Amino acid sequence: MATQVTVKILRYDPEKDKKAHFETYTVEADPLDRILDVLNSIKWYQDGSLTYRRSCAHGVCGSDAMRINGRNRLACKVLVRDVGGDAGKKIQIEPMLGFRILRDLVVDMDPFFEKYKSIKPYLINYEDAPASSERYQSAEDREIFDETTKCILCGACSGSCPPYWAGPDFVGPAAIVNAHRFIFDSRDQGAAERLSILGEGEGVFRCRTVYNCTDACPRNIPVTKAIEQIRRAMLYNR
Amino acid sequence: MSTETKTTQHTHPDPVARTTRRWTRSGGRPRPTGNFELFSWYFFRISGILLLFFALIHLLIMHLLNNVDVIDYNFIVQRWASPLWRTFDIMLLVLALTHGLNGARVLIYDYVHSRGWRTFAVTTLYVVGILFIVLGAQVILTFQPQIQSVAK
Amino acid sequence: MYHKFDAVVVGAGGAGLMAALQLVGKANIACITKLYPSRSHTGAAQGGICAALGNTEEDHWEWHMFDTVKGGDYLTDQDAAEVLARDAIERIIEMEHMGLPFNRTPEGKIDQRRFGGHTRNYGEGPVRRACYAADRTGHMILQTLYQQGIKENVTFFNEYHVMDLLINNGRCVGVTALEIKTGELHTFHAKAVIFATGGFGRAWRVTSNAHACTGDGMAVAYRAGIPLMDMEMYQFHPTGLYRIGILLSEAARGEGGILRNVNGERFCERYAPTLKDLAPRDMVSRFIYQEIKEGRGAGPNKDYVYLHVDHLGKEVIDAKLPDITDFARTYLHVEPYKEGVPIQPTAHYAMGGIPTNIDGEVILDEKATVLPGCYAAGETACVSVHGANRLGTNSLVDLVVFGKRAGLKAAEYCQQNDWESLPANHEARSKELLGFVNAGASDGKRTEIAGDIRKDLQNSMQDNVSIVRNETGLTAQMGKLQELRERYGRLRLQDTGTKFNTERMEALELGCLLECAEAATKGALERKESRGAQFRDDFEKRDDVNFLAHTLAYRAENGGVKELRYKPVVITRFEPKERKY
Numbered sequence: 018m019a020t021q022v023t024v025k026i027l028r029y030d031p032e033k034d035k036k037a038h039f040e041t042y043t044v045e046a047d048p049l050d051r052i053l054d055v056l057n058s059i060k061w062y063q064d065g066s067l068t069y070r071r072s073c074a075h076g077v078c079g080s081d082a083m084r085i086n087g088r089n090r091l092a093c094k095v096l097v098r099d100v101g102g103d104a105g106k107k108i109q110i111e112p113m114l115g116f117r118i119l120r121d122l123v124v125d126m127d128p129f130f131e132k133y134k135s136i137k138p139y140l141i142n143y144e145d146a147p148a149s150s151e152r153y154q155s156a157e158d159r160e161i162f163d164e165t166t167k168c169i170l171c172g173a174c175s176g177s178c179p180p181y182w183a184g185p186d187f188v189g190p191a192a193i194v195n196a197h198r199f200i201f202d203s204r205d206q207g208a209a210e211r212l213s214i215l216g217e218g219e220g221v222f223r224c225r226t227v228y229n230c231t232d233a234c235p236r237n238i239p240v241t242k243a244i245e246q247i248r249r250a251m252l253y254n255r
Numbered sequence: 256m257s258t259e260t261k262t263t264q265h266t267h268p269d270p271v272a273r274t275t276r277r278w279t280r281s282g283g284r285p286r287p288t289g290n291f292e293l294f295s296w297y298f299f300r301i302s303g304i305l306l307l308f309f310a311l312i313h314l315l316i317m318h319l320l321n322n323v324d325v326i327d328y329n330f331i332v333q334r335w336a337s338p339l340w341r342t343f344d345i346m347l348l349v350l351a352l353t354h355g356l357n358g359a360r361v362l363i364y365d366y367v368h369s370r371g372w373r374t375f376a377v378t379t380l381y382v383v384g385i386l387f388i389v390l391g392a393q394v395i396l397t398f399q400p401q402i403q404s405v406a407k
Numbered sequence: 408m409y410h411k412f413d414a415v416v417v418g419a420g421g422a423g424l425m426a427a428l429q430l431v432g433k434a435n436i437a438c439i440t441k442l443y444p445s446r447s448h449t450g451a452a453q454g455g456i457c458a459a460l461g462n463t464e465e466d467h468w469e470w471h472m473f474d475t476v477k478g479g480d481y482l483t484d485q486d487a488a489e490v491l492a493r494d495a496i497e498r499i500i501e502m503e504h505m506g507l508p509f510n511r512t513p514e515g516k517i518d519q520r521r522f523g524g525h526t527r528n529y530g531e532g533p534v535r536r537a538c539y540a541a542d543r544t545g546h547m548i549l550q551t552l553y554q555q556g557i558k559e560n561v562t563f564f565n566e567y568h569v570m571d572l573l574i575n576n577g578r579c580v581g582v583t584a585l586e587i588k589t590g591e592l593h594t595f596h597a598k599a600v601i602f603a604t605g606g607f608g609r610a611w612r613v614t615s616n617a618h619a620c621t622g623d624g625m626a627v628a629y630r631a632g633i634p635l636m637d638m639e640m641y642q643f644h645p646t647g648l649y650r651i652g653i654l655l656s657e658a659a660r661g662e663g664g665i666l667r668n669v670n671g672e673r674f675c676e677r678y679a680p681t682l683k684d685l686a687p688r689d690m691v692s693r694f695i696y697q698e699i700k701e702g703r704g705a706g707p708n709k710d711y712v713y714l715h716v717d718h719l720g721k722e723v724i725d726a727k728l729p730d731i732t733d734f735a736r737t738y739l740h741v742e743p744y745k746e747g748v749p750i751q752p753t754a755h756y757a758m759g760g761i762p763t764n765i766d767g768e769v770i771l772d773e774k775a776t777v778l779p780g781c782y783a784a785g786e787t788a789c790v791s792v793h794g795a796n797r798l799g800t801n802s803l804v805d806l807v808v809f810g811k812r813a814g815l816k817a818a819e820y821c822q823q824n825d826w827e828s829l830p831a832n833h834e835a836r837s838k839e840l841l842g843f844v845n846a847g848a849s850d851g852k853r854t855e856i857a858g859d860i861r862k863d864l865q866n867s868m869q870d871n872v873s874i875v876r877n878e879t880g881l882t883a884q885m886g887k888l889q890e891l892r893e894r895y896g897r898l899r900l901q902d903t904g905t906k907f908n909t910e911r912m913e914a915l916e917l918g919c920l921l922e923c924a925e926a927a928t929k930g931a932l933e934r935k936e937s938r939g940a941q942f943r944d945d946f947e948k949r950d951d952v953n954f955l956a957h958t959l960a961y962r963a964e965n966g967g968v969k970e971l972r973y974k975p976v977v978i979t980r981f982e983p984k985e986r987k988y
């Protein structure tokens with residue numbers, strides 16, 4: 018069933034290149050192969066210098082977010098046939114926008130993680146926890162923030178967001194999603210702190226409701242909805 | 256912990272991150288802006304909805320029901336004879352300008368990053384905006400019909 | 408570059424993070440990881456983490472301990488199993504307090520579900536013991552612990568690849584690491600080093616493990632003279648997605664999922680009348696192997712069976728098994744609401760690893776001599792709490808229970824001891840290794856392609872050292888590994904860059920895989936019995952007279968296994984019995 022797949026990849030080696038440029042590869046692949054498998058086969062058998070991050074290979078670690086045919090996707094969650102690679106369509110792969118390119122498809126994730134840290138992504142509760150039991154939480158309360166607990170910090174959402182491309186200081190959708198996960202957790206008492214951080218100039222009000230993030234999220238998190246819920250919380254809970 | 260531990264030095268593992276860390280500098284984020292951003296966002300939405308109403312009626316009357324060639328001095332005079340229409344137009348003026356200015360402000364925040372240029376651009380915007388509102392309001396409010404003299 | 412810390416934690420998965428958190432405030436620490444912490448493979452764990460909380464039905468830690476011992480086919484050290492079962496309860500509560508969003512019972516307590524091999528009253532029937540957060544329990548544990556690390560300001564060195572363990576005057580004194588982004592070599596001088604680098608599942612073709620699971624910690628320790636224990640005990644999980652091996656958690660069967668062969672028969676009933684589909688993993692994997700061998704597999708090659716969850720209904724599936732059903736849709740284009748999902752056993756978990764005592768201190772021989780300053784926890788360590796077969800959900804417990812104990816012990820050690828000096832030429836071994844790898848890009852005589860060596864390794868391990876083993880296959884595999892090691896010596900690389908040279912990193916990882924594979928194969932060859940994950944069709948019986956003992960493999964100076972030694976199993980409460988379910 019293997020077919021020939023053509024892949025066009027944006028390459029950049031800081032030690033050699035002044036500017037990024039495209040290179041095209043032809044690879045033998047199965048329609049059910051992941052794009053990550055295609056990249057691996059290029060790296061292992063054609064060009065060992067092709068550089069990208071990867072680990073889990075099934076969409077749970079968030080290493081390999083990149084631009085595939087113009088949209089941010091995890092390379093390990095897109096199959097060749099999902100993008101018509103087996104039907105002769107050329108597949109174009111680039112690093113995500115909005116991040117500094119370190120090499121080929123690898124971008125600098127440090128600022129992204131700094132933004133994540135800035136929204137205090139940990140449970141804040143000023144009372145002592147019960148000595149030998151869990152804090153109780155109803156199944157309904159647990160359900161409220163269920164979706165945003167799924168985030169794997171891949172960056173696909175932030176890297177698809179026009180205000181994030183434009184403004185280097187915008188916290189970005191990923192950080193907001195993670196703030197949501199705590200703000201709406203009934204056990205958390207840090208909502209006010211987080212809302213005040215997000216209410217500042219570079220917080221949720223940079224969002225222009227473009228919905229690119231929601232489209233990009235490989236975990237199907239309704240990102241835009243989460244942002245909207247936070248803005249409403251600010252409006253109604255002042 | 257031995258005392259030596261305290262003197263142990265280590266450099267930040269990532270020199271690049273150190274320089275790109277604008278976000279965390281000065282103990283966290285850019286200076287707090289209070290509730291201003293919230294209000295501006297809310298106002299955006301409200302003014303948008305109101306504009307839908309005002310701008311459409313404006314469009315209807317000025318461009319669809321009446322053609323540009325019937326709109327002359329007299330037309331305005333008749334319309335502004337009623338305080339209702341004066342209020343309508345002033346609302347439209349203020350809403351459209353503040354809504355538009357707000358949009359432009361947001362755009363400036365997106366694309367103008369240096370502090371100096373940003374202040375300059377926003378200040379200019381506000382000055383021009385206020386100027387237009389004042390001029391427009393003055394015309395609408397202080398307008399005295401002088402039908403006779405102009406008619407001939 | 409030179410760094411000095413009280414303690415260095417290598418690895419930021421569940422075990423590494425838990426250990427690091429214990430050192431906060433007590434010692435100056437660094438956590439070094441080749442991936443961003445949130446990318447660690449702990450995040451892939453799905454089904455649950457067990458503790459005898461008794462939230463939904465009666466349960467006791469003694470029952471949990473018994474199941475762990477029996478599940479491990481009595482190779483489990485019982486003092487360790489006791490610690491695991493007792494501490495599990497506190498650790499789960501502790502993580503809940505840290506914010507872990509467990510699923511809840513109607514009263515608001517942590518919900519629990521069934522899992523393979525976990526029973527009530529010493530084997531009477533399945534019990535609900537696994538605490539879970541949908542089918543992303545590991546993800547939530549990893550996130551929660553990483554978040555605590557952020558809160559406590561742990562210093563992370565992300566994307567630093569640890570290459571060597573430094574030992575001087577009989578004490579562990581630090582590690583060297585390659586900074587991937589710059590290609591620079593760093594030395595971390597420390598009083599204590601904690602290894603938590605995870606498993607080596609990438610030695611097999613069909614695996615649930617990440618590309619990064621290459622046994623680096625085990626190999627680094629092994630090369631530094633530390634033995635590896637019970638490496639032949641490698642678990643194959645029954646339900647991996649056909650062909651690619653992505654895991655479908657046991658939770659699917661815990662929630663009522665059923666395995667069926669091509670005739671639609673629920674074959675587990677035949678082999679394990681009491682626990683059926685929820686028998687321990689080694690057994691269910693062998694049931695599947697047997698079905699396929701006897702021609703009852705499905706598909707054109709008759710090489711898979713089906714996992715059915717369609718009878719559970721859309722609601723249960725969406726609430727409790729959303730991710731794994733999504734995998735079936737994404738990767739096989741199969742709709743689990745309606746049809747069975749093609750599955751086959753997949754390489755999953757290393758019961759063996761760097762030997763430690765119950766405080767996470769690394770030990771050097773059958774007398775349990777401690778290497779001061781050296782600790783290990785998590786999948787890379789072998790306490791041994793899983794014996795010859797790990798029960799589902801027991802690994803996540805292992806991470807937090809022994810991660811914590813190792814961290815606490817290391818903190819104590821740091822407070823009581825000063826730095827030992829670094830050995831002379833402490834970077835020599837790392838530089839030699841790097842020099843060897845780098846030369847692959849310029850030396851024209853080197854012609855071997857890493858991809859080919861890796862493929863040959865994975866295929867041969869799959870054929871010879873998987874669910875069913877025997878003398879012929881294992882002997883052949885020893886020869887194969889020798890050949891692969893020689894070929895590795897002629898490795899060719901293309902990337903001459905220093906910055907973010909991942910080809911070089913993969914080459915180092917391949918070297919580690921070869922070390923682990925060799926220890927595992929040798930251990931399996933010499934263990935002439937069947938026990939847990941080690942099933943020999945030439946020695947089908949368990950042999951408690953000769954092999955109720957842990958294998959310790961020592962490495963020869965120039966590669967290869969120098970010798971095997973055996974360490975007796977600790978037995979406290981439960982005398983070995985035949986394992987029936």
Ligand SMILES: Cc1cc2nc3c(=O)[nH]c(=O)nc-3n(C[C@H](O)[C@H](O)[C@H](O)COP(=O)(O)OP(=O)(O)OC[C@H]3O[C@@H](n4cnc5c(N)ncnc54)[C@H](O)[C@@H]3O)c2cc1C
Nearest residue numbers: 418419420422441442449454455569605785786800802803
């Ligand atoms: C798909 C899947 C599902 C599972 N489900 C369950 C379950 O439901 N219940 C259960 O109990 N167990 C489960 N397990 C098992 C369990 O998840 C793992 O055994 C456990 O997460 C391993 O954790 P760890 O902390 O030891 O290692 P990992 O989480 O693998 O972390 C290893 C860390 O070490 C670092 N590292 C590795 N090498 C180096 C190096 N050379 N230099 C620097 N850093 C390095 C990595 O960056 C990483 O941070 C599952 C496993 C898999 C694969």
Ligand code: HEM
Nearest residue numbers: 224225299300303304306307310351352354355358359361
């Ligand atoms: C029919 C009437 C109008 C409606 C319903 C409307 C609605 C909106 C809404 C909902 C937004 C987005 C606010 C947000 O970010 O959440 C917006 C943005 C904006 N509006 Fe309007 N508006 C109207 C008329 C106008 C007029 C007349 C002007 C110009 C004077 C204007 C200028 C802008 C600008 C500049 C933006 C910002 C664009 C951006 O974010 O990139 N709008 N409008």
Ligand code: SF4
Nearest residue numbers: 168169171172174234
């Ligand atoms: S919200 Fe979705 S897209 Fe954004 S970082 Fe999290 S998982 Fe990735």
Ligand code: FES
Nearest residue numbers: 072074078079093
């Ligand atoms: S490799 Fe882990 S998300 Fe793709």
